Amino acid sequence: MIEGSVIEVRDLTVRYGAAVALDGVSLTVGAGEMVALIGPNGAGKSTLVNTLSGILRPASGRVTIGGRLAQVPEGRQMFPDLTVDDNLRLGGWRVRNRDTGPIYEVLPDLVKLRRRRAGLLSGGQQQMVAVGRALMSRPDVLAVDELSLGLAPLVVADLVRHLRELNAERGLAVLLIEQNARIALDLCTRAYVLEAGRIAVSGSAEELAASPTVAAAYLGADAPVIRASLKSLEQLEGRPDHEEEGVAR
Amino acid sequence: MSELLQYLITGVGGGCAFALVGSGLVAIYRVTRVVNFAQGAFAVIAALTASTLLATGLPHGLAEGLAVAVGALTGLLVGLVAIGKPGTPPGAALIATLGLGVFAYAVEVLIWGDQPRSFPGVPGAVEIFGARFQAHYLLIIGATLAVFAGMGLLFTRTDVGRALSACASNPYAAKVVGISVTRMGLVSFAIGGALGGLAGVLVTPIQLVTFDYDVTLIVGGFAAAILGGLVRPALTLAGGLLLGVAQALVAGYGNAAYQMEVALVLMLAVMVWQAARKPIVQEETA
C-alpha cells in the first residue's frame, strides 16, 4: 500500500456472471485527497463503489482501504419509513456510534427535519441525510455515488460546499463518482475516466478539463452531462427544490 | 346482553392467539420476505414443551417462559435452514419452511405422541356485567397487549429494532451501512418463534393442542396478518381480534361447526379484495 493513501485498487476485475463489469482497474485516493471518477452510464462506476464498500466481491485484483470508508450510495437509498434521526443513527451501526449530535452541527439544515420520515423529504434533503448517515461511521474517506443526479444546481452547489468544508476542516478524503464531469472536475484535484469497465484516462483535474477528448466526450454541448444540467436548470426555474420527488428506492 | 359480552371477551381472547401468530409472520416477512409456513409449529412445540415442564413440577411462569425460549430457538433453527444458504429466493424458502413444518410433526409425535394435551392456566372464572368467562382469558388479553406494546418499543427505540426496520425498509441501504441482512433475518425468525411460542402457551389452557393444531393457527395467523399486507403489526392485531370475535359470534349465535369457515372466508375475501385493488403483477419477484 502506498504510504498515506486511503483507497488503493490494483488490477480489479468484477464480474456479474459472465459479464465483466470492471476489467483490470487500478486507482488510488490519497489521505485528504478529493478524487473524481467520471464516465458514462454503465461504465462500472457503481460497481466500483459497491466493491470498495464490500457489498460486491472482486473476481480478481486487490482493494485496500486505509482507515474507514463510508458510502453515499446512488439514489440516496434512504430508509423511507424511518425518521431522519433514525437514518443517521443507523449510519453509525458499524462503529456503534449512536450520537447524531455532531452531524447536526455539520449539516444544520437537518435539525428541523430530524423527526420527519426520510421517505417524505425532497431529493436534496435526502442527499444531505445520506451524507450525514455516511459521516456517522466516522470515515476517513467518503465514496459519493452520483451526488448531483436529479438535483437542482443550487442544491448541488450547497452539497458541494459541505463536501469542501469537510475536506478542508477534517481532512476527509472524497471519491466522487459523477456523470456530471463539470461538477466533478470543479471540486476534485485529480480524476479518472472510466469507460466500459476500464480506466480510459487519468490525470489532474486541470489536465482532463483541458484535454480535447475528455472535453468532447464529457464537457461538450452534446455530452449527456450537459443536457442533464440544462434540464436541472429548467427544473430550477420551473419549480422550487422541495417540490422535487423525494422517493428513495 | 351479557351473552354478547361473553362472546366478545372469549372472541378477543381467541383472536389474541391469531394476532400473536400473525405478528410472528409479520416480523419474519418484513425482514426476509419469506412467508413462514412453520409459524404454527412454533406455537405447538412451545405448548407441548410447557405441558411437559409443568408436569415435571416446574412452577407456572418459569415453565411457560422456558417454552417460549424453546419457541425462539426453534424459530432460529428454521431461519437457519430457510435463509442461511446464500442466494435462496423467498419462494424456495417458503417451500423449505413448509417442509420444516411437516418435519416438526415427526419431532412432536416422537416426543409427545399424537394425543391432545393441555395444562391448567389461570384458575377460576370472572364475572363482569353478568358475563362469566374463565379468568385465563384476562391473562391472554393482557399478555398480548403488553407484547404488542413491547414490540412497538423494540422496533422504534432499540438499535436491533431499528436495524430490523432498516432491513425491512431498504435492504440495500442496510448493507451499505454495514447491517448484515441475513443476521437480522435470523433475529426476526427468533422473534417470530418467540411470538408463536407465546401464542401456544397462552392458548393451551383454553384449547387442547395436538401436533396438527398448527394448521388452524397458521391459517388464522395468516388471515390476521394479511389485513395489514403482512407488514403492519397493528393491523395484524386488529385482524386477529376481529377474526376471534367473528368466530365467537358465529359459534355463539350460529353453528360452532362453521367457526373455521369464518376465518377462511374472511381471509379469502381480504386477499381477493386487495388483489382487485392493485391488479398489477407484484409478486413476480416473490
Place this chain on the structure above:
Amino acid sequence: MRSRVVRWLPGVVVAAGTLALPPLLSSGHLSVYILLGLAAMVTIGLSLLMGYAGQVSLGQASFYAIGGYTAGLLSVHSFPPLLGLLAAPVAAALFALLVGVPLLRLRGHHLAFATLATQLILLSLVGQADWAGGAIGLQGIPRLSVGGYEFAEDISYAYLTWAAVALTLIVAHNVVASRSGRGLRALATSETAAAASGVPVGGYRLAVFALSAAFAGLAGGIYAFYLGYIAPGSFPVLLSIEYVVMAVVGGLGTLWGALVGATAIVLLIQVLTTIGTQPGMPSYAPSVLSYAVYGLLLVVVVLFLPHGMVPAARRAVERRMTQTLTVEKR
C-alpha cells in the same frame, strides 16, 4: 433417426414395464402400485401448474376429493358407474373454474394460502353434509362396471389406473407441446413479458388450473371405486403437501419428473412403513418416519436440487455424454 429412438426408448420401456408388472405383484404390492398411479396423475397436473403456470397449490387434494365424491355419490344413487367416473374430472374442473376466477388473481404465497383455505372449507363442509355421509364418510360405493364387465379384481384397477396415467401424460404432453404450451412456458418465466407478447395470461392460468384439477378428479374417481369408501379424512391437507413434495422432488414442469417424483416418494414411504410396522416398533413409528422424510426431502430438494431430480439427472447424463464425445473426437 438415432436421436428419435433415444427419445422414445425410455417411454416404450416404461410402458412395457407398466403393462408387464401387475400380474407379477402380490396383492399388497398391487395396491401400492394403484395408489402410486393415482398419485402420479395428481402430481402431473400439479407439476404442470407449478412449473408452467408458476403457481403453488396447497389444495390439490381438494380436487381429488371432488372427483372421489362425484363418482361415489353418483354411483351410490344408482347412476351408471361409468357416468360417475366420467363426471369426476368434469366436476373437479368445473369446481376449479369456479374458485379459480376469484383466486387466480392471487400470486405466490397468497395463492398458496387461498388453495389451502379452499381445501379446509371443502373438507369442513363435506364433513357436515349428511347427504355426503358427513364425517363418517360415504360407504358402499359399488365397483366400477362398464357394459357387462365389472372391475372386481385389484389387477383390473391397476390396468385402469395406469391407462388413466397414460391418458393424463398424453394430454399433458400435447398441451405442453402445443402453441399454448409455449405461451405457458413464457408465463412461468415472466408473467409481464408473457402478457406483453400477447399471451392471454389469465385464460391460460385458469385453463391449466382446471386441467390439473381434472387430472386429480379422474384419479379421485378411480380411488372411490377402488376402495369403495371415502371420507373427509381420506383427503387431509397433508395429502396436498405430499403432492407438492412429489412434484418438487421430481422436478417442476417436467412430465417425467412428476412420474419419477411420485414413484420415488411412494416407494420410499412404503419402505418406511414396512420398517415402521416391524414388531417392536412403537405404534407411531410409521407416521413419524413419513413426516420426517416428507419434510426433509422437501427442504433438501428445494435448497440443493431446486430443479428436481429429473432435470438434474438429465443434465448429469448430458454432461457425461458431451465428455464422452470429446474423448471420442480425440
